Amino acid sequence: MKNTALSETHSALGAKMVPFAGYNMPVQYEGVNVEHETVRNAVGVFDVSHMGEFLIEGEHALELIQKVTSNDASKLIIGKAQYSCLPNDDGGIVDDLIVYRVKEDTYLLVVNAINIEKDWNWIQSKNDVGATMRDLSEDYSLLAIQGPKAIEAMQSLTSEDLSAIKFYNFVVGDFAGIEHVIISATGYTGSGGFEIYCKNTEVKQIWDKVLEAGADYGIKPIGLAARDTLRLEMGYCLYGNDIDDTTSPIEAGLGWITKFTKDFTNSEALKAEKERGPERKLIAFELDERGIPRHGYDIVDGNGNKIGVVTSGTMSPSLGKGIGLGYVPPVFADVNSKINIQIRKNAIPATVVKLPFYKG
Amino acid sequence: MNIPSELKYTKDHEWVKIDGDVATIGITDFAQSELGDIVYVEVETLDETLEADEVFGTVEAVKTVSDLFLPLSGEIIEFNEGLEDEPEVVNSDPYNAGWMIKVKCSDLSQIDGLLSAEEYKSLIGA
Numbered sequence: 001m002k003n004t005a006l007s008e009t010h011s012a013l014g015a016k017m018v019p020f021a022g023y024n025m026p027v028q029y030e031g032v033n034v035e036h037e038t039v040r041n042a043v044g045v046f047d048v049s050h051m052g053e054f055l056i057e058g059e060h061a062l063e064l065i066q067k068v069t070s071n072d073a074s075k076l077i078i079g080k081a082q083y084s085c086l087p088n089d090d091g092g093i094v095d096d097l098i099v100y101r102v103k104e105d106t107y108l109l110v111v112n113a114i115n116i117e118k119d120w121n122w123i124q125s126k127n128d129v130g131a132t133m134r135d136l137s138e139d140y141s142l143l144a145i146q147g148p149k150a151i152e153a154m155q156s157l158t159s160e161d162l163s164a165i166k167f168y169n170f171v172v173g174d175f176a177g178i179e180h181v182i183i184s185a186t187g188y189t190g191s192g193g194f195e196i197y198c199k200n201t202e203v204k205q206i207w208d209k210v211l212e213a214g215a216d217y218g219i220k221p222i223g224l225a226a227r228d229t230l231r232l233e234m235g236y237c238l239y240g241n242d243i244d245d246t247t248s249p250i251e252a253g254l255g256w257i258t259k260f261t262k263d264f265t266n267s268e269a270l271k272a273e274k275e276r277g278p279e280r281k282l283i284a285f286e287l288d289e290r291g292i293p294r295h296g297y298d299i300v301d302g303n304g305n306k307i308g309v310v311t312s313g314t315m316s317p318s319l320g321k322g323i324g325l326g327y328v329p330p331v332f333a334d335v336n337s338k339i340n341i342q343i344r345k346n347a348i349p350a351t352v353v354k355l356p357f358y359k360g
Numbered sequence: 361m362n363i364p365s366e367l368k369y370t371k372d373h374e375w376v377k378i379d380g381d382v383a384t385i386g387i388t389d390f391a392q393s394e395l396g397d398i399v400y401v402e403v404e405t406l407d408e409t410l411e412a413d414e415v416f417g418t419v420e421a422v423k424t425v426s427d428l429f430l431p432l433s434g435e436i437i438e439f440n441e442g443l444e445d446e447p448e449v450v451n452s453d454p455y456n457a458g459w460m461i462k463v464k465c466s467d468l469s470q471i472d473g474l475l476s477a478e479e480y481k482s483l484i485g486a
Contacts, residue, residue, distance in 0.1 A: 016396075031451075032422045033397045225396065225423050290444075292400055292420050315399040315422060344418070345404075 004049035005141050005200040013221055021113035023050040028223035035226035036317040039191050043147035044222035045210050052116035052137040054109040061105050064131040068123050070249055072259040076101040081168045084257050085249055087266045092245040095119045112239045141203035143196045150193030153217040176209035178202045190234035229314050235284050235355030241295055242311040242325050251278040281333040287322035288349040298342040299326050307332055318358045361486040362389040364455055369480035370431045376474055383432050386459040390484050395421040398450045401443040409435045412470055432470045438462035
């Protein structure tokens with residue numbers, strides 16, 4: 001079990017620690033509902049240092065990235081980031097990730113902790129163009145500072161104008177007394193804010209100053225449990241639940257990051273799938289009655305026949321009802337379609353809805 | 361960790377309060393803190409007669425679902441309907457407002473098999 005540079009800090013704050021993707025991580029501090037509300041209404045800070053970071057450098061860096069990712073990285077100017085995925089050769093997804101253009105020929109790829117080794121090996125196997133790859137995962141930390149008050153609460157920590165950093169843009173600047181950190185207007189909550197990339201040796205100072213600067217704004221440390229309810233209320237995919245080696249980006253509703261303006265791994269097959277339409281689609285649904293959908297529950301039609309499976313589900317803290325994502329054939333995928341979720345002995349009626357669940 | 365001395369306990373982290381042949385049942389302070397924020401208590405066995413150790417319901421926290429096991433054989437005669445609107449009282453007041461069901465016991469000798477507060481305390485290492 002690996003620790004982040006802050007594992008002891010979390011324990012000292014009273015966090016409940018759990019193993020997650022090989023790391024000892026805080027699942028909650030005070031309670032998932034209060035942490036969720038803190039991010040929706042004020043500001044919270046997450047240690048997500050388990051995430052992996054790769055640097056791709058050299059004159060062939062872009063060429064490699066274009067080959068392995070589905071989004072069009074040639075659109076990235078320095079200071080911009082994009083959400084993307086790594087398609088495999090069989091129609092599925094190796095991982096989803098964020099690609100940052102840091103310098104002219106330097107890109108940062110941020111990947112899921114659970115997939116660090118798999119992604120590294122995969123990208124390396126496609127690197128016949130001579131790009132330089134470096135795995136920074138063990139040396140770098142990542143804090144997410146999220147919520148509507150994040151800008152105001154954190155402005156005193158930096159000479160950069162935080163309000164000027166647009167969504168999916170970033171600056172390399174000073175933060176909490178540390179130089180050259182990446183301040184990125186990204187996140188996994190739908191409530192705005194930043195992600196801060198820094199060295200492991202710097203993260204404790206930043207964490208402490210973030211909590212200090214945020215105190216007047218009601219900042220709290222937030223665990224992985226609330227990270228999951230927050231992302232699910234937005235309908236953001238979680239690798240291992242909603243997308244995996246067997247789900248295609250087209251099925252998963254990730255057509256918007258699958259750009260056929262270039263060739264990439266399996267692009268011809270994915271293009272054909274897009275043209276003929278996928279056999280199943282990832283849908284978002286709300287339960288019409290009490291109950292909580294969970295990962296792995298069956299989705300059934302009005303006659304009780306299985307038509308699909310729930311990939312993520314929870315009781316939405318913001319909506320106060322059961323919400324979830326799951327795959328069904330396209331005939332059941334239109335908004336307002338009626339489906340049922342098999343919860344133990346009962347088929348609970350549910351309605352297909354448009355994302356996000358939480359509209360702010 | 362609050363473990364009232366006048367109650368009986370099970371290894372499944374339920375508490376039992378005996379009053380004549382009626383047992384009131386809920387989950388312990390330890391159980392609620394392990395589960396985290398409780399968002400749903402489902403009991404569909406009201407008016408049914410079940411054997412000890414059968415599942416009488418489920419408790420759902422944000423991240424987990426747990427079965428609830430009947431500590432004593434008998435008929436489920438009452439469900440705490442207050443939990444339908446406020447399941448969170450299981451977190452805030454597990455031994456009083458957070459009670460879950462009342463059972464009319466069919467075999468009072470089973471009470472001897474329950475744990476005392478001291479025994480439960482050592483079970484959870486409190």
